Amino acid sequence: MTEAAKPLKVAILAMGGQGGGVLANWLIEAAERSGCLAQSTAVPGVAQRTGATVYYLEIVPGGKNAEPAPVLALMPVPGHVDVVVAGELAEAGRALQRGLITPQRTAAIVSTHRDYAIDEKSAPADGRVDSERLAAIVSGNARQYVGFDMADLAEETGSVISSVLLGAIAGAGALPIGREVCEAVIRAMGVAVEANLRGFDAGYNRAQGQPGRDDAVAEPPDTAIVHKDIQALLDRVREAFPEEAQDVLTAALRRLVDYQDLNYAKDYLDRLAPVLDLDGAEHGYRLTVTTARYLALGMTYEDVIRVADLKTRAKRFERVRSEVQAEAGQVVAFEEFMHPRVEEICDVMPARIGAWCLAAPSMKRLIGVFCRKGRRIRTTSLPGFLLLYAIAGLRRLRRTTLRYRTEINALERWLALLVDIAPDDYDLAVEVAECRRLVKGYGETHARGLAQYDRLVAAIHDHRGEPDAAASIRTLRDQALAIADIDSG
């Protein structure tokens, strides 16, 4: 038996609907045109419905018309795979886990983009695995590693990921299949030829080491003229606050001014000042940084005014157009799905009236008539836009609204609590600050978050004074974050 008769073993790890079958067919045809004997097989079955699946190929260089014909196998064997092609990063991790990628043998051609699994997506907070670590482990355990974001490249070239993968395989020289043969195979298929060739070309070049979009150096921030009042505010932050808090404070001020006005940002710094007084470099200013973050988010709560404001902005119109891949000048209309509850309507009323309406069953019923069904508001039509624009205009009256009173009172109580705790138990105070992470979302989700937060505050009072109070609260908070409003397993 000559070495030449040894088949090259190739495993393609794909997700259902990703075009793994198309890629396998291309490779088979390209291999046959290159004088190889080639065979592929798969166990698609229900995996065609978004699940993970493996296509397996064996390619015998120069083996076409070999007599006797070599006996080819039908499943990849750990430790015996020459090329692994993964259309997604976690699938590459799965290949390594199954022993299909080995440091001694395997060239791994990997698209490093993530297609998040259902468990990662449905976690109430952040359930994503560490992609950088994943990529590092895969690349560290492959004989040859070619990894870049091929989904991005496919989008950029208007093609599909399978054509970029084919380009990367050819470009990496992982198989005895040249560029011309692959291009001929794509042409012969006769479907979306130009797009597939663009994708192939992009994948080929990147695999050959040409730089791509994700290697580009970030542009320096623009240096537009800054309003003198803003500058004064920034100077105040620079002078009064430690280095550790600068980034978060800059982001916070930007958000607050955008949300309301300059004075609102000043109020923010005033509220934060007592926290800073209790903090110090020995703690790394953790309390200040954490409080700064959640105070800014708390003060920029999402009321219907904010939503209407963001929905009507020119930049948002641009973003939508680009997200839906509209061409320049193309007519695009869009509509919003709003379903405010009685509470959200009362929230933007002047505080007293709003509170009265909420307390009076008859008023609640009356307003409820308008809240029974969700509303679709066509923002690109004049009535829709004007309605939202008018609501956004209520911004000027925001400080008089019921919601403002409720939110600010809650924030004041929270600040008071952590200021009270900090001198005795610094770590616990940081945990108190972190607890605000639970408060997010709209409607019932928001109410649920608030209720969880209240329960945590009660627990804080119970645990206060214990030596490991901070750790206890952190555990409770993590548990609360993991509990979803709607169960997801």
Added chain:
Amino acid sequence: MAERSFAGEVEKLRLGDGGELHGEGILAVTKALLQSGVSYIGGYQGSPISHLIDVFNDARDILEDLGVRFEQSASEAAAAAMLAASINYPMRGAVAWKSTVGTNVASDALANVASAGVKGGALIIVGEDYGEGASIMQERSHSFAMKSQVWLLDPRPDLESIAESVEQGFELSEASNTPVMLQLRVRACHVTGVLKTKDNRRPGFSAADALDAPARDVQRIVLPPFNYQHEVEKVERRWPAAVDFIRERALNEVREGARGEVGIIVPGGLYNTLNRAMEHVGCSNAFGNATVPIYVMNVVYPLIDSEVLDFCRGKKAVLLVEEGQPDYIEQNINSILKHNDVPTRVAGKDVFSMAGEYTCELMESGLREFLGRWAPAAVTIPPLTGTNGADMEELAQLVPQRPSGLCTGCPERPFFSAMKLIEKEFGDLQVSMDIGCHSFATAAPFNIGNTITGYGLGPSSASALMGRHEKRALSIMGDGGFWHNGLASGIGNAVENEHDGVIVVIDNGYSAATGGQWIPSSRADVENRRYRVSIVDALKGAGVRWIREVHTYRIQESLHALREAMTTKERGPKLIVAEGECQLNRQRRIRPRVRERLRQNKRYVRERFGIDEDTCTGDHSCIRLSGCPSLTIKDNPDPLREDPVATVVNSCVGCGVCGEVAHAAVLCPSFYKADIVYNPGFIDRALAAARSFVIGRLQAWTDRRLERWAF
């Protein structure tokens, strides 16, 4: 219409003498059937057999030219019963299905045909869904072959061997008056390769011949006294005839090897994997030149005693590679050896494993154990070590599970979102599920469903719980299951026994999970379909009184119907027919039309959904209620926020569920729907211009304020 078009594949079926067919194993089967002069073909779809059904569906004109009748059977039972034509007439017929599930359904007809015996060749092609990627209970078709006494072929997994076994199967069937089962594992069905083709053959005996001169042989009817006679015939005449045929035609193969003191016995279907494992051990090479003798059984039932004895005699031990359990072959070989006083030891399940797929790694380790004991010199290559990279423990934490789920835009998703919401009102529900796409609702994010017991059996599997109770039981059945079996055993049963619970029939217009084949209620309008049966009419005909029709994409409608069904005073089964076209097939249906419209410069509006990243707060409630693959997450662009925001990616087909869910669950205002207009008309452009004039002015006003304070 299936989700894959086989128009290109179909042309290959026309190839004649000396042609080369490039394609999958299952295509080789279809070609071999036509080359064998088959007269009728039937079957029920399901992985890995769907492609066979789809190819024949697309090849109707070729079949018509040849005078071959093809039926996409209503169930495997219907397909198996089709073989009855071969009982009295010399007609060759073939039927196909996914096994063992299909064989379970077919077994009534199969057992009767097997008892009566056949005159014309009867071939049953089973796609053995066993091992990696399987979606069904793990059992063997082997048991059915044994109990009904039909012969079981298990050819080597390459196109030539598979095609050859089809032709041999017909001959064997005719020589022994017994139906023959041809078993193909999933990978063999999908393996690619080349088949040297022959001319197609017209059937020698047609249905017209049968109808012109009907033959009746009362002895072929399975009633006393003939049923007793059939059993005797089976053992005294048919079995010996089969054994003679298999031996004379050398259907099984012996591959000699230098180390005659041991041997390996392997079913044809596992031969390639075995050879690879032997290469890894160092006792064979890439061309199958093994140093250990191998007996390749391309027929795994019945065993040929004389061949087994000839192979085993003089050997210290043989290794049997038998996948699945019980270990019928191992028991049988041991019995043959014992009866003939041959002392050869049989190893097998002891060095491999009782249960599970025989992977190459498993075969290698079993081989090493066997040879290490009986022929250590045959092992010339040590096992591979260090194949695992470092960091494996950490990796285990980093690789998420990726189970199959409902597709982008699936019409079933919003119905399960509605069920999730109804559980908020009624508490957790007892839901008996069925086979079909909806069985994915048993997984995250829906986690709905307590049992799955069979195709079309959702409603009847809830029977014990369908008495009158305060809180009602639910069951779900797809339209595929409804027509397969559910109308009688689900609906008829519920009416007759006055079930008090709720039955939901999900009507997506296709047998969707198997690849989108037609069913009687498919609404599509194509040439060869004349009947479009309404499920509601069928329900009324079956005696159901309480029926609500809902459109799945309208969640409020589903919520209302579910609420009513759970509380109504009406007696008897409460039926909800939830309609929404399978999105995979819908997209396949409309995409060419859209391309055509665009080509003709006609107005077309593309719809898709999106999420505003600045209003999304990253709580992912929407994902927990939907689970759509196009609805995912991305980094939060807000430096103050940590949790990722939800986002809609470009695969979105604009089905509308996102908006419905946001409305029904009072979620959040971040969703938007965009209408992207291609080839806009005059009105479109004029309106857009007027709107953007006014809106632009107002936005500029806001922008001035924002810019003033920007930094």
